[in-house]
Amino acid sequence: MLIDINNCYVSFERVFNPRLNGLPVVVASNNDGCVVARSNEAKALGIRMGVPIFQIQEIIRKHKVQVYSSNYELYADMSARVMQVISSIVPEVEQYSIDEAFVDLKTYPDEMVPPLARRLKETLAQWIGVPVSIGVASTKTLAKVANRLAKKGPGIKILSDLEALAILEKYPVEDLWGIGHRITGRLNTMGITYAGQLLRMPPAWIRKDFNVNILRLVTELKGSPCISLELEAAKRKGIGSAKSFGKPLSVLSQIQEAASNYVAACASKLRTQKERATILNVFIQTNYFSASSPQYSNSIQVCLPVASNLDAVLIREVNAALRKIFRPGYAYKRVGVLLTGFVPESQVNLNLFCTPETAAATSAQTVMDKLNERMGRGTVRSAAQGFKKEWKMIQRKVSPRYTTQLSELIRVKV
DNA sequence: TCTGGGGTCCTAGGACCC
DNA sequence: TCTGGGGTCCTAGGACCC
Numbered sequence: 001m002l003i004d005i006n007n008c009y010v011s012f013e014r015v016f017n018p019r020l021n022g023l024p025v026v027v028a029s030n031n032d033g034c035v036v037a038r039s040n041e042a043k044a045l046g047i048r049m050g051v052p053i054f055q056i057q058e059i060i061r062k063h064k065v066q067v068y069s070s071n072y073e074l075y076a077d078m079s080a081r082v083m084q085v086i087s088s089i090v091p092e093v094e095q096y097s098i099d100e101a102f103v104d105l106k107t108y109p110d111e112m113v114p115p116l117a118r119r120l121k122e123t124l125a126q127w128i129g130v131p132v133s134i135g136v137a138s139t140k141t142l143a144k145v146a147n148r149l150a151k152k153g154p155g156i157k158i159l160s161d162l163e164a165l166a167i168l169e170k171y172p173v174e175d176l177w178g179i180g181h182r183i184t185g186r187l188n189t190m191g192i193t194y195a196g197q198l199l200r201m202p203p204a205w206i207r208k209d210f211n212v213n214i215l216r217l218v219t220e221l222k223g224s225p226c227i228s229l230e231l232e233a234a235k236r237k238g239i240g241s242a243k244s245f246g247k248p249l250s251v252l253s254q255i256q257e258a259a260s261n262y263v264a265a266c267a268s269k270l271r272t273q274k275e276r277a278t279i280l281n282v283f284i285q286t287n288y289f290s291a292s293s294p295q296y297s298n299s300i301q302v303c304l305p306v307a308s309n310l311d312a313v314l315i316r317e318v319n320a321a322l323r324k325i326f327r328p329g330y331a332y333k334r335v336g337v338l339l340t341g342f343v344p345e346s347q348v349n350l351n352l353f354c355t356p357e358t359a360a361a362t363s364a365q366t367v368m369d370k371l372n373e374r375m376g377r378g379t380v381r382s383a384a385q386g387f388k389k390e391w392k393m394i395q396r397k398v399s400p401r402y403t404t405q406l407s408e409l410i411r412v413k414v
Numbered sequence: 415t416c417t418g419g420g421g422t423c424c425t426a427g428g429a430c431c432c
Numbered sequence: 433t434c435t436g437g438g439g440t441c442c443t444a445g446g447a448c449c450c
Binding site for chain 2 (some may be wrong): 033054213289
């Protein structure tokens with residue numbers, strides 16, 4: 001079973017702002033750049049996923065489209081609530097993304113499945129206030145197909161393998177889970193436009209001319225599971241952060257301030273998975289959309305002398321790396337950091353030529369983490385993370401963090 | 415004027431080993 | 433005229449996902 005929140009971010013906004021119901025609503029990406037979520041009314045106006053906001057200003061004005069900045073603190077918390085409700089009803093749940101969960105129904109008899117699906121849908125509507133679509137089939141890939149059918153119809157679709165065969169005859173290949181625009185292009189030039197056609201191609205040919213993922217996909221479409229349920233969240237193999245600035249920056253120290261904040265956020269995530277990084281990548285770039293201004297981008301990889309997950313250590317390394325790749329005279333648009341080469345916290349190789357991390361440094365970090373957990377993110381932080389925040393992103397219309405900040409609780413007039 | 419962010423996996427090719 | 437066979441590991445680039 002695949003449970004998917006309809007128009008996820010828009011639905012979360014509507015929970016706290018019901019007057020948005022029935023209106024065209026879109027949620028924008030960072031810096032209010034592109035459309036990342038659309039209500040059905042917005043979709044009906046022809047607003048495409050990912051389109052830059054400035055290109056649809058006309059439509060927005062004419063149809064009074066409600067544009068919201070993305071509020072990930074709110075969305076992450078709402079998503080966690082949805083997942084919690086699902087887990088309270090069914091035991092085997094894989095959270096696949098912020099708005100999707102796969103559920104294992106192996107232990108449920110067939111006749112139990114429709115009432116279970118209805119119960120999940122109704123409970124999420126009543127307890128959280130969000131609409132979901134539910135698709136059920138014999139493999140993950142077919143559940144994705146079923147979910148898509150559910151979205152167009154009554155909200156729940158239980159798809160048998162037999163019915164799937166018929167449906168796939170007129171199911172465009174680009175709508176399949178795992179087929180993107182590049183593979184679609186290649187398939188289309190071969191005359192393959194529907195999933196049913198792909199299904200009839202010889203497996204050996206698919207393996208040879210494409211790759212093992214496409215072969216798995218086709219096998220799943222035939223009803224044989226190849227992709228299993230991942231009940232335990234895997235540890236990240238890389239943790240990165242890269243964001244566009246609200247405005248172009250030319251001063252090294254301002255870029256360093258941004259990068260210090262990004263790497264501190266990465267380090268915090270790394271600590272929660274109890275690992276340390278041995279490799280740090282840093283990159284900067286100018287605005288590649290701006291054809292008229294001089295372009296420059298560069299990146300650097302640093303192998304840390306001793307693996308670390310401490311803000312202070314990583315901020316120092318990031319700033320040193322930036323000094324090496326920064327060139328004056330450019331208007332920079334983006335900086336990014338990436339931590340990789342993780343080792344368990346308890347298995348750090350020391351280095352003959354370096355002083356190992358002191359116990360004091362580690363416990364200082366622990367105290368900071370505890371304070372921040374209790375008092376809110378960023379309560380205690382490195383001075384390098386700055387105060388001016390010249391780099392901060394544009395959020396013209398961001399809704400309150402209703403569920404995670406006491407000062408932003410919803411007000412109700414009785 | 416204005417164009418997102420954070421991930422995973424696979425493959426080909428290069429470099430190396432005995 | 434003729435120049436082996438069987439591997440591993442790493443990386444960049446490509447493709448995909450939400």
